[in-house]
Each structure stands twice: as C-alpha cells, then as structure tokens.
Amino acid sequence: MVSMKDISKTCGVSIATVSKALNNHTDIGEETKALIRATAKEMGYFPNSSARALKTNRTYNIGVLFVDEARSGLTHDYFANVLDSFKRTVEERGYDITFINASKSGKTKMTYLEHCKYRGFDGVIVACVNFYDKDVEELIRSDIPIVTVDHLFNNRIAVVSDNAKGMKELLTYVYNQGHRRIAYIHGADSAVTRSRLSSFYKTAEEFGIHVPDEYVGEAAYRDTLRAGEITEKMLDLDVPPSCILYPDDFSCFGGMNIIKERGLRIPEDISVAGFDGIRVGRHIEPQLTTLKQDTKKIGVLAGENLINLIEKPKTTLIEQVVVEGKVFVGKTVGTFNKEM
Amino acid sequence: MVSMKDISKTCGVSIATVSKALNNHTDIGEETKALIRATAKEMGYFPNSSARALKTNRTYNIGVLFVDEARSGLTHDYFANVLDSFKRTVEERGYDITFINASKSGKTKMTYLEHCKYRGFDGVIVACVNFYDKDVEELIRSDIPIVTVDHLFNNRIAVVSDNAKGMKELLTYVYNQGHRRIAYIHGADSAVTRSRLSSFYKTAEEFGIHVPDEYVGEAAYRDTLRAGEITEKMLDLDVPPSCILYPDDFSCFGGMNIIKERGLRIPEDISVAGFDGIRVGRHIEPQLTTLKQDTKKIGVLAGENLINLIEKPKTTLIEQVVVEGKVFVGKTVGTFNKEM
DNA sequence: TACATTTACGTAACCGTTTTAGTAAAAAGC
DNA sequence: GCTTTTTACTAAAACGGTTACGTAAATGTA
Numbered sequence: 001m002v003s004m005k006d007i008s009k010t011c012g013v014s015i016a017t018v019s020k021a022l023n024n025h026t027d028i029g030e031e032t033k034a035l036i037r038a039t040a041k042e043m044g045y046f047p048n049s050s051a052r053a054l055k056t057n058r059t060y061n062i063g064v065l066f067v068d069e070a071r072s073g074l075t076h077d078y079f080a081n082v083l084d085s086f087k088r089t090v091e092e093r094g095y096d097i098t099f100i101n102a103s104k105s106g107k108t109k110m111t112y113l114e115h116c117k118y119r120g121f122d123g124v125i126v127a128c129v130n131f132y133d134k135d136v137e138e139l140i141r142s143d144i145p146i147v148t149v150d151h152l153f154n155n156r157i158a159v160v161s162d163n164a165k166g167m168k169e170l171l172t173y174v175y176n177q178g179h180r181r182i183a184y185i186h187g188a189d190s191a192v193t194r195s196r197l198s199s200f201y202k203t204a205e206e207f208g209i210h211v212p213d214e215y216v217g218e219a220a221y222r223d224t225l226r227a228g229e230i231t232e233k234m235l236d237l238d239v240p241p242s243c244i245l246y247p248d249d250f251s252c253f254g255g256m257n258i259i260k261e262r263g264l265r266i267p268e269d270i271s272v273a274g275f276d277g278i279r280v281g282r283h284i285e286p287q288l289t290t291l292k293q294d295t296k297k298i299g300v301l302a303g304e305n306l307i308n309l310i311e312k313p314k315t316t317l318i319e320q321v322v323v324e325g326k327v328f329v330g331k332t333v334g335t336f337n338k339e340m
Numbered sequence: 341m342v343s344m345k346d347i348s349k350t351c352g353v354s355i356a357t358v359s360k361a362l363n364n365h366t367d368i369g370e371e372t373k374a375l376i377r378a379t380a381k382e383m384g385y386f387p388n389s390s391a392r393a394l395k396t397n398r399t400y401n402i403g404v405l406f407v408d409e410a411r412s413g414l415t416h417d418y419f420a421n422v423l424d425s426f427k428r429t430v431e432e433r434g435y436d437i438t439f440i441n442a443s444k445s446g447k448t449k450m451t452y453l454e455h456c457k458y459r460g461f462d463g464v465i466v467a468c469v470n471f472y473d474k475d476v477e478e479l480i481r482s483d484i485p486i487v488t489v490d491h492l493f494n495n496r497i498a499v500v501s502d503n504a505k506g507m508k509e510l511l512t513y514v515y516n517q518g519h520r521r522i523a524y525i526h527g528a529d530s531a532v533t534r535s536r537l538s539s540f541y542k543t544a545e546e547f548g549i550h551v552p553d554e555y556v557g558e559a560a561y562r563d564t565l566r567a568g569e570i571t572e573k574m575l576d577l578d579v580p581p582s583c584i585l586y587p588d589d590f591s592c593f594g595g596m597n598i599i600k601e602r603g604l605r606i607p608e609d610i611s612v613a614g615f616d617g618i619r620v621g622r623h624i625e626p627q628l629t630t631l632k633q634d635t636k637k638i639g640v641l642a643g644e645n646l647i648n649l650i651e652k653p654k655t656t657l658i659e660q661v662v663v664e665g666k667v668f669v670g671k672t673v674g675t676f677n678k679e680m
Numbered sequence: 681t682a683c684a685t686t687t688a689c690g691t692a693a694c695c696g697t698t699t700t701a702g703t704a705a706a707a708a709g710c
Numbered sequence: 711g712c713t714t715t716t717t718a719c720t721a722a723a724a725c726g727g728t729t730a731c732g733t734a735a736a737t738g739t740a
Contacts, residue, residue: 001457046450046454046457046458047458048394048458048460049390049458049459049460050389050390050391050393050394050399050460051390051394053390054388054390054391054394059390061438074414074420074421074423074424074427075417075420075421075424075619077415080414080415080420081414081415083414084414084415087414087439087441091439091441091443092443094443096438096439096441096459097438097439098401098436098437098438099427099431099436099437101427101431101436103431103432103434110386114386117341117386118386118387118388118389119389119436120388120389120390224623250620250623253620253623253624254623256624256625257623257624257625260625261625278620279415280590280593280618280620283564283590283593283594283597284593284596284597284624285593285596285597285600
C-alpha cells in the first residue's frame with residue numbers, strides 16, 4: 001500500500017503537507033496541491049481508513065442491527081427494502097454500513113454495544129422485532145447516535161411507518177367497497193401491533209360497525225400456518241366475516257390458501273387484504289390488495305436523520321418521523337353489497 | 341473510551357504487558373494476566389479495531405459486493421438468502437461484513453477496488469449479475485482474497501450452484517410426470533443461463549424428445565412481464581407446450597398470471613415450473629414446483645472457503661465448489677398422459 | 681527602512697495497538 | 711558461588727494518518 005510517506009518523498013515535501021494538500025487545507029500553495037494530488041493519483045494512493053479513524057475518531061461507518069427472531073432481517077422483505085434504501089442514502093454521503101452482531105470476535109463474545117465500540121461506528125440504525133432484548137436495550141441507552149425504525153424510545157430519533165393511519169386507510173377502503181363484517185388477524189404484541197389494532201377498533205367505531213370478538217385473532221408476523229388456522233376458525237363461524245385483514249402479506253397468503261382449499265373464491269366469496277406490499281404480491285394471482293409501506297422513504301429518512309445526528313448533533317431534533325403508507329388496490333378485496 | 345493505557349495505569353504495568361496479557365502471550369505471569377483481564381473487564385475495555393487494524397494489517401472485515409442491475413442485491417431473494425447464510429458463517433469466525441460500493445467517499449469517487457483498499461478488507465465475496473463491469477473485473481484481478489458466487493474466474497474460488505444438474509433434475513422430473521412438449525423460457529445470456537440451457541438441450545436429447553425452436557424463448561431474470569409475453573406466444577402456437585420451465589420463480593408467477601387470464605388451469609391444462617425456490621413459492625396456491633437452490637449451503641461454503649483463503653492462503657485450493665439444488669415438488673406440474 | 685502581516689510549509693505529538701529487542705531478577709546447573 | 715538459563719516484564723518503534731504550533735520568506739504598510 002502506498003502511503004502519504006511515499007508521496008511526500010517523491011514530491012519532496014513533508015507528510016503534513018501531503019495530508020493538508022489532499023484534505024484541501026487553505027495553507028498549502030496551489031501548485032503544491034496540484035503536484036501532490038497528481039502524484040497521489042499516479043501512485044495509486046488511497047487513504048487508510050483505519051489510520052484516519054484512529055486519529056479522528058470518525059469511521060464513516062454505520063452499524064446496522066436488523067434482528068428478526070430466528071432469522072436475520074436480511075431475508076425479511078420489508079426490512080430488506082428499508083435497508084436497501086438506507087444503504088443508498090448513506091453511501092451517497094460517504095458512509096459505509098456494517099452489520100452489528102453479538103458473535104464472538106476472536107474468543108470473547110461481545111454484546112451489541114461492545115461490538116459498536118470495537119468497530120467505532122459513527123452511528124447505528126436499529127430495526128428489529130425484539131426491542132426488549134437486554135442487549136438491544138443496552139445499545140439504545142448508550143451515547144451512540146441511533147435511529148430506530150418502527151419503534152419509539154425516549155430521546156432517540158424514530159422513523160416509523162404510520163400504522164394507525166395505514167390501518168385506517170385500509171379499513172376505509174374495505175368499508176367503501178361495501179364490507180361490514182370485517183375481521184382482523186393481527187401479529188404478536190408489539191408497539192406496531194397495538195397501534196394498528198387500536199386504529200382498527202377506532203375506525204370501525206367511526207363507521208359504526210360492530211366488531212365481535214371472534215373477528216379479532218392473534219397470529220404472528222409472517223407465519224402462514226398460524227394465519228391459516230385462524231382463518232379456518234373464522235370461516236367456521238355462524239356468521240363469517242366478508243373480509244379478513246392480515247398482519248402482513250405472507251400471512252395473507254396463508255389465509256388465502258385455506259380459503260381456496262375450502263373451495264371459496266377470492267374476492268367473490270370472501271375478501272382478504274395484507275399489509276406491507278411486498279413485491280411478489282403484485283405478481284401473483286389474484287393480485288394482493290394491501291397497505292403498501294413506503295420502505296424507500298423510511299430508509300431515506302432514517303439515513304438522513306442519522307447522518308444529521310452524527311454531523312450536527314446540536315441542531316438535530318430528536319423526534320418521531322412518520323411515514324405514510326398507501327393502499328395498493330389489487331384484486332383480493334371485492335365489492336360487497338349483500339344484505340348484512 | 342478506555343484504552344490499554346488506562347488499564348496499564350491502574351494495574352501498574354506497562355502497556356506492552358497489557359497487550360500481551362490480553363492476547364494471551366506466554367511471557368506474562370499468570371497472576372498478572374488474571375489481574376489485567378479482571379481490570380479490563382471491570383473498566384469496560386474493548387480493543388479499538390482501527391488501531392489494531394493499523395498495526396496488524398488485518399481488519400477482520402469482509403467486503404460484500406452484491407450488485408444487481410438496477411437494484412442492489414439486497415432485495416433479491418436468492419442473494420439475500422445466500423448473504424444471510426454467508427453472514428452467519430463468517431460472524432461465527434469473528435469477521436464482520438461491510439458492503440462495497442463505488443459511491444463518493446467525501447469527495448472522490450472510488451472504484452470497488454479502491455474502496456476495498458481504503459477499508460482494508462481481509463477478503464471479498466462477489467455475487468452479481470454483471471461480472472463484465474470493468475470495475476468488477478478490476479476487483480477480481482486484484483490480489484485480495486476473493487470468493488465469487490455463481491461465476492467462474494481464473495485463479496479464484498467460485499461457489500456455484502450446479503445449474504446443469506439442477507436443470508437436468510427438473511427436466512427429468514417433468515419428463516417422468518409424462519410431459520414431452522416442454523418449453524424453456526430462459527434468462528438473459530450469462531454463464532448461468534448457458535449452463536442451464538445446454539443442460540436443457542442435452543437432457544431433452546437423452547430422453548429423445550424434440551425441442552422445436554418456438555419452445556425456447558429468452559426473457560430476463562425476475563421480469564414477470566417479459567415472461568408473460570413469451571408465455572402468451574407459446575400458448576398461441578398450433579401445438580403449445582404442455583409444460584413451461586421458467587428462469588426463476590418470479591418469472592414463473594408472471595407466466596402463471598397469463599395462463600390463468602386465458603382461463604387455463606394449472607396444472608390440469610398446462611404445467612409450469614420455476615427455478616430458485618424462493619420462500620413465497622411454498623405459500624401460494626398452487627404451490628410452486630421449482631428447483632430449490634441450496635442458498636444456505638452456498639453461503640456457508642463461500643464463507644468457509646473465503647476464510648480459509650484469508651487465513652491459510654498456502655494450503656487453500658483454488659477451485660470450483662459446486663452446490664446441488666433439489667427439485668421441490670409443488671402442485672404446478674401435473675401428470676400428463678394424453679397422446680402426443 | 682522598519683515593522684506587521686500573510687503565505688506556505690515543516691516539526692512533532694498523538695491516536696491505540698502490536699512487537700522486537702532488551703533487561704533485571706529468579707531459578708537452575710555445576 | 712558463579713555462570714547460564716528461564717521467567718516476567720519494559721522501552722520504544724512502528725502502523726498511516728491529523729493537527730496544533732512554529733517559522734522563514736514574501737508581501738503589505740507607514
């Protein structure tokens with residue numbers, strides 16, 4: 001590796017001059033700068049990020065903590081899309097991203113926070129299901145700049161999709177299609193779940209429609225089997241729902257399978273809607289009606305807010321950034337106007 | 341941040357002693373080691389990776405280059421699964437992963453190789469569609485330890501899924517279900533495509549079945565619309581195929597949609613099969629018959645081979661590691677025994 | 681001309697770690 | 711008891727940068 005020392009030798013200047021020239025300091029003559037830059041390029045010089053980080057305490061590296069329960073967030077469509085957008089945003093601004101993990105490095109196992117300190121991340125983005133993990137809590141409570149996705153913490157910036165509004169819009173759409181017997185299968189308890197659930201009840205009340213207890217069931221996110229089981233129960237009711245809302249698109253597929261197995265048609269006999277708007281939903285038949293989350297915007301805002309927090313901590317507001325989703329009208333919710 | 345210097349002060353020993361104690365060198369007394377370790381733990385010490393990297397020239401960081409055409413590989417189900425598995429494997433062994441990119445860092449744009457040198461990655465994994473990008477070529481030709489996925493290069497370890505065998509198995513399965521008029525819509529030209537295509541022809545010949553030119557069409561990977569268009573053309577043939585194979589599961593969905601639009605039933609009227617085995621294929625109706633790639637194994641082998649290459653370059657074979665996939669029997673390929 | 685200011689560069693300390701070479705004290709050898 | 715070996719530690723240089731401070735020469739000012 002060619003270093004500043006090499007450049008300084010061939011240019012006949014000191015290392016300090018090389019450093020200043022390459023960093024465009026004002027106290028270096030223009031010709032000298034030009035010479036140094038030219039030879040740097042010629043010699044194939046590139047700065048050593050470790051050395052720079054050591055001295056400046058800035059790594060231009062952002063830690064990413066995306067932990068699903070068993071699987072990492074990578075194979076989770078929603079998170080993968082958010083991460084992809086986040087990645088582009090921060091890379092534009094000169095940052096790289098590295099995954100945080102709690103594996104052993106060498107011999108000693110590290111907590112997430114220890115790993116962050118070890119790597120010297122300038123900031124961290126956290127998006128995961130289990131925010132109550134004590135390792136996650138330790139990280140969140142630290143003094144590292146952090147942006148969380150879809151979860152609120154004291155004194156931390158959070159980018160959250162507007163679950164309440166999303167649920168309201170979805171339900172409104174379904175209502176406007178004529179449905180009155182609307183069921184909601186929700187995911188495991190979490191802030192997101194609670195937000196959607198309360199919005200579901202509230203909106204239903206606003207429309208003056210009654211939601212019997214049997215119309216609300218708890219499944220788990222992205223669990224097609226669970227969703228299928230609950231769907232079966234609902235179909236077995238004396239007065240089954242005319243439309244079922246699911247915690248996510250995957251779960252919705254699970255429900256759809258059961259419905260089809262029963263010989264019922266979607267949407268003629270029963271309507272369904274998902275949540276998230278994963279890519280494949282638009283490519284299958286019938287096209288999935290769902291609440292499409294704006295993963296791109298979430299990623300961009302998370303990136304911008306985090307970098308602001310890193311670069312101008314004083315002027316950055318600690319706030320909740322809300323991103324709205326949008327109903328994607330597919331073919332799984334039909335019009336309903338039979339007698340109630 | 342607490343450093344070795346702090347520990348050395350509280351323990352009344354030199355910094356060198358601290359370093360050696362923590363790295364378990366033999367020339368430090370047991371009691372001293374114990375004391376130093378204890379105080380290190382107590383003071384919340386963690387090594388500074390930048391400083392260590394600067395001195396040792398080892399970052400324990402692996403660069404990941406996953407570039408799809410427009411979108412990054414992150415939202416690509418196949419790559420995301422490979423990456424996930426790769427990530428777990430290397431993290432187990434104390435390595436982190438960071439994405440390589442060619443964005444500007446600060447002001448100057450870097451090539452992939454420059455970025456790798458800047459970050460000092462110990463090794464790199466490359467998996468992308470466009471291996472002919474000159475930046476990618478530059479990287480591959482460098483002296484950094486590299487493992488590629490699904491592409492062969494001289495003197496580089498490659499982990500490839502056995503496309504030829506996969507195609508053969510899939511076609512054999514379809515043949516055994518009684519199909520003789522089998523079409524193949526393949527992806528854009530690439531090593532993978534060629535491998536599958538030649539295997540398709542070869543296997544067909546072995547079975548003594550004739551493949552008319554109209555039964556082979558070129559679409560693009562993960563392009564549902566293109567796949568749909570070609571499917572239409574094939575359905576319009578005087579003697580349409582009884583089964584169509586697609587370049588990937590997504591494309592297969594595209595074909596299925598067209599088929600359903602035409603009022604044809606899958607698999608009663610026409611059979612289809614995908615390639616890859618993405619998760620959602622198992623959760624939709626009818627369940628997709630496909631060649632399931634062993635993404636987990638690919639990731640593990642890529643990780644293990646790369647680390648071996650990094651840690652014992654002398655003894656590591658430069659070779660092609662082949663991973664076999666397996667036919668996942670869903671419901672989209674039916675038995676066919678009408679007269680030919 | 682004499683002094684103050686500006687310009688352009690160099691010196692050297694420092695970031696946190698590893699490692700080579702050295703050293704004093706303790707143990708072993710005879 | 712003296713030399714040799716072993717044990718347990720330290721000093722200091724080095725990795726590749728950044729930066730506060732110093733300084734000589736060039737320029738400006740009166």
